[in-house]
Amino acid sequence: xxxxxxxxxxxxSFCGCKSQEIAINxxxxxxxxxxxxxxDIFGKFxxxxxxxxxxxxxxxxxxxxxxxxxxxxxxxxxxxxxAFLEALNDIAKKGIKQVVLPGDFSDDxxxxxxxxxxxxxxxxxxxxxxxxxxxTGNHDAVRPFAQDAIKTDFLGEDGKEQIIxxxxxxxxxxxxxxxxxxxxxxxxxxxxxIQEMADFGFFPKRNDLYWETPFSTYNYESYxxxxxLKESPLTKRTYSVKNTNLFLPDASYLVEPIKGVWLLAIDAxxxxxxxxxxxxxxxxxxxxxANIGYNNVLIYKSHLIEWVRKVSAEAKKKDKMLIAFSxxxxxxxxxxxTPELKQLFGSDKMQLQRVPNEEVAQLxxxxxxxxxxxxxxxxxxxxxxxxxKGNTLFxxxxxxxAAYMPAYKILTIHxxxxxxxxxxxxxxxxxxxxxxxxxxxxxAHLQNTKSPDIWNKDILKAxxxxxxxxxxxxxxxxLRFLPEDFPPGFLNSIENLSxxxxxFFNKNNLDIEKQVLFNKLTLDKFESWTGFDMIFDFYRLKNxxxxxxxxxxxxxxxxxxxxxxxxxKSNNPQFVLWxxxxxxxxxxxxxxxxxxxxxxNKIDRISLKKQY
Numbered sequence: 001x002x003x004x005x006x007x008x009x010x011x012x013s014f015c016g017c018k019s020q021e022i023a024i025n026x027x028x029x030x031x032x033x034x035x036x037x038x039x040d041i042f043g044k045f046x047x048x049x050x051x052x053x054x055x056x057x058x059x060x061x062x063x064x065x066x067x068x069x070x071x072x073x074x075x076x077x078x079x080x081x082x083a084f085l086e087a088l089n090d091i092a093k094k095g096i097k098q099v100v101l102p103g104d105f106s107d108d109x110x111x112x113x114x115x116x117x118x119x120x121x122x123x124x125x126x127x128x129x130x131x132x133x134x135x136t137g138n139h140d141a142v143r144p145f146a147q148d149a150i151k152t153d154f155l156g157e158d159g160k161e162q163i164i165x166x167x168x169x170x171x172x173x174x175x176x177x178x179x180x181x182x183x184x185x186x187x188x189x190x191x192x193x194i195q196e197m198a199d200f201g202f203f204p205k206r207n208d209l210y211w212e213t214p215f216s217t218y219n220y221e222s223y224x225x226x227x228x229l230k231e232s233p234l235t236k237r238t239y240s241v242k243n244t245n246l247f248l249p250d251a252s253y254l255v256e257p258i259k260g261v262w263l264l265a266i267d268a269x270x271x272x273x274x275x276x277x278x279x280x281x282x283x284x285x286x287x288x289x290a291n292i293g294y295n296n297v298l299i300y301k302s303h304l305i306e307w308v309r310k311v312s313a314e315a316k317k318k319d320k321m322l323i324a325f326s327x328x329x330x331x332x333x334x335x336x337x338t339p340e341l342k343q344l345f346g347s348d349k350m351q352l353q354r355v356p357n358e359e360v361a362q363l364x365x366x367x368x369x370x371x372x373x374x375x376x377x378x379x380x381x382x383x384x385x386x387x388x389k390g391n392t393l394f395x396x397x398x399x400x401x402a403a404y405m406p407a408y409k410i411l412t413i414h415x416x417x418x419x420x421x422x423x424x425x426x427x428x429x430x431x432x433x434x435x436x437x438x439x440x441x442x443x444a445h446l447q448n449t450k451s452p453d454i455w456n457k458d459i460l461k462a463x464x465x466x467x468x469x470x471x472x473x474x475x476x477x478x479l480r481f482l483p484e485d486f487p488p489g490f491l492n493s494i495e496n497l498s499x500x501x502x503x504f505f506n507k508n509n510l511d512i513e514k515q516v517l518f519n520k521l522t523l524d525k526f527e528s529w530t531g532f533d534m535i536f537d538f539y540r541l542k543n544x545x546x547x548x549x550x551x552x553x554x555x556x557x558x559x560x561x562x563x564x565x566x567x568x569k570s571n572n573p574q575f576v577l578w579x580x581x582x583x584x585x586x587x588x589x590x591x592x593x594x595x596x597x598x599x600x601n602k603i604d605r606i607s608l609k610k611q612y
Contacts, residue, residue: 027414038080068453138289145191212253260319373398381591382590407425495535515562
């Protein structure tokens with residue numbers, strides 16, 4: 001069962017409008033599910049009989065990662081399998097026929113998981129007549145070419161870690177359990193992954209009204225399926241890597257699945273070549289990963305900007321509604337707090353290297369992109385940028401089902417000028433706790449071995465999937481983000497202070513109690529939380545944006561606002577920066593349920609999820 005606010009249908013007249021051609025019988029709806037990170041926990045290896053471990057309660061075998069691994073990662077590895085099915089069921093129930101997956105559809109491009117995803121998508125395609133459109137993320141092709149890989153954190157017998165590797169040569173440490181060797185755990189490259197996912201946008205289909213790539217030689221007027229098919233092989237879709245003699249594939253495509261609607265899939269994986277190259281044609285080790293996104297696209301895949309400019313001009317000329325999507329954000333996703341975050345934490349912390357430069361938004365806005373759906377960051381966010389030439393880009397960050405807050409987006413196209421975006425929280429998920437018996441064994445093993453960073457067992461008391469992801473975030477903050485990202489001195493000075501201590505940080509302010517009363521608050525409310533709670537709620541807002549507001553509550557947010565106002569008066573520059581960051585994070589663009597007028601470039605909030 002999923003929670004969502006009531007949909008406010010916008011009353012629009014299509015009479016006499018050119019945009020009438022996109023209205024079939026009703027407004028067009030497209031669902032966006034980003035960062036699925038599917039690990040087929042029930043998948044079978046083709047070259048090894050190993051099938052995982054037996055559930056002590058159900059007797060069912062599963063091949064899952066440890067809870068410890070999950071709570072040190074920005075994504076859940078196991079339970080998101082069930083959340084993905086729940087989201088697809090909800091989409092099918094709503095009658096939505098177009099579904100977009102903006103990258104990181106797999107765990108790490110492993111054959112067993114990509115095959116598992118293909119089977120699921122094929123099942124929903126046949127049963128519900130759903131068309132899926134996919135683009136690549138940095139986890140779908142870790143490198144442009146296939147490579148051996150290893151995971152040391154699968155869960156094995158008696159709660160111990162199980163190594164699964166595609167090669168014995170990668171095993172560097174002794175383990176209590178015999179390693180499992182299978183080619184199904186290697187990282188596929190473009191050639192293998194794109195071929196396995198061929199039916200989901202990467203190649204033309206006969207029922208598409210149009211399909212092209214940045215390398216197509218035909219145009220809309222001369223289009224025919226046979227010609228598109230001839231030009232679609234990945235070997236004909238390559239670009240020259242800057243300052244090398246190497247060529248890499250580009251899986252970008254444009255498709256018109258419904259009359260009047262163009263979906264622009266931008267392959268923004270930009271692999272940076274190493275200074276020293278092997279000289280081999282397809283050596284995966286010649287490149288770094290692609291997780292930086294558009295900052296490197298501008299350097300290494302500039303051909304995409306010209307293609308986007310051409311496509312946008314054609315869309316405008318032909319009265320097509322152009323919706324772009326890719327794996328990476330085109331706009332700053334930190335509510336414009338990136339400068340302060342860099343000052344407080346450092347430019348190499350808080351995933352700040354993934355923030356797109358302002359030039360990215362300016363270039364793509366001027367290239368004609370108005371609506372872009374991104375992923376990668378596992379957050380809910382809306383970013384808006386208007387270029388010096390007056391062109392506005394709306395970047396809509398789609399949350400991940402594998403993180404807090406688990407959700408997907410529905411885009412409703414009412415006309416060429418007006419769209420509506422709604423965020424659907426995936427809170428009730430069948431079988432989300434079916435793997436918990438495995439984790440009990442793992443926890444017992446960690447206790448017996450006196451593990452120094454044992455996780456909080458209360459996560460296994462989560463009543464639904466949403467609460468489970470919130471526990472995941474809380475433990476991630478405790479076990480990873482605090483020790484890795486926060487300056488130790490600043491953390492020690494704020495973590496254990498009460499809200500009241502923070503409110504009276506500047507002891508000479510005699511008007512604070514008056515302000516507390518003016519805001520209809522009491523000092524005991526400030527005593528009920530600590531600096532750690534404030535940090536955790538900052539992460540909740542950073543991840544979920546408006547979706548976290550009902551859970552944190554307006555009273556607590558008022559308290560944070562008052563504390564921030566006091567901290568900004570401090571002589572301590574770290575506390576001033578922290579206050580500015582929290583304030584900006586609390587004041588963001590609409591990201592839950594909103595409408596965008598593409599003619600006036602105005603964004604309006606429709607509603608927020610109701611208070612719990």
